Structure formats: C-alpha cells, structure tokens
Amino acid sequence: MEGRGDEIHLPPGFRFHPTDEELLVQYLLPKTSAATFSSNVIAEVDLYRHDPWDLP
Numbered sequence: 001m002e003g004r005g006d007e008i009h010l011p012p013g014f015r016f017h018p019t020d021e022e023l024l025v026q027y028l029l030p031k032t033s034a035a036t037f038s039s040n041v042i043a044e045v046d047l048y049r050h051d052p053w054d055l056p
Contacts, residue, residue: 018026045055 047055
C-alpha cells in the first residue's frame with residue numbers, strides 16, 4: 001500500500017460494505033486465479049510489518 005500514489009476520491013458518506021458473496025465472486029476468486037488482477041479499492045497491507053495501532 002505504501003508508495004502507490006493511486007488515491008481514490010469518493011463522495012462524503014460513501015460506505016464500502018460488500019456482501020460475502022460479492023467479496024468471493026468479484027474479489028477473491030479473480031485474485032486467486034491465474035488471470036491478471038488489479039484492485040485499487042481494497043488495499044493490501046503486510047500485517048507483519050505494522051503494529052496493530054499503526055495499521056493504515
């Protein structure tokens with residue numbers, strides 16, 4: 001996530017609340033398949049590099 005520089009501008013009040021099915025079908029399955037995949041809505045963070053209180 002650090003150094004990406006591709007910030008998304010969303011309207012005030014926007015809530016990201018996908019269903020379990022939406023996460024599986026539209027995010028996790030494409031991510032685990034061999035197809036090319038990019039998502040700038042869900043950031044990837046290496047949890048082992050940050051203390052819990054420093055997570056972005």
